[in-house]
Amino acid sequence: MSVRVVHREGEEPVLEVDKRTLPKSIPNRFKHLRFSTKIPVECNTCPYRSRDVGGNGICPKFEADKLCVIRDDIRKLTEEYHTRDGGEILPLLEEELDAQVEKLKFFGVIETFAGQLNPEVSKRLNVINNITKTLNEIKSKTITVSQTEKKVLSPKERDEISQEVTKMITVTQGGLNTTS
Secondary structure: OEEEEEOOOOOOOEEEEEHHHOOOOOOOOHHHHOOOOOOOOEHHHOOOOOHHHOOOOOOOOOOOOOEOOOOHHHHHHHHHHOOOOHHHHHHHHHHHHHHHHHHHHHHHHHHHHHOOOOHHHHHHHHHHHHHHHHHHHHHOOOOOOOOOOOOOOOHHHHHHHHHHHHHHEEEEOOEEEEOO
16 A cells, blocks of 8 residues: 555645555455455355454355355365365265275276276376365364554644655646656
């Protein structure tokens, strides 16, 4: 965030926040949340959660202590297991991981005996990789700490800043020129 001096004709210079440098706005509709790259697995840690619990309140799917259904990978899991509770999905995912490892061993043995590459082995490796990644995300708890400070300038402080900035900037008819 930066501050700039705005000169309007017939008025004294005014100190304003440069809105071009503010962070990009948060998506205001549900469909735009799908394109967010940093949606966590759990609703409790999501920045879009309800305002009651410290979010910005734009997620219509928020439920406390549940998994996110906006993320496609997690939504598919919750539809497959018919629950959004992470405690119920974890053991089921671990069982599925064990089953996929056993299938990988089976197809690995077949590949060895056949002496040629079996596409099932690559498929099982990808499935195991995806399940493991999802399991790690659900198991790991991320803690986000944010701190904000808001300070309101008194009129005297604003005038002092404006005078200092005005000293550094000279106005010409062609626009603003900065002097060192």
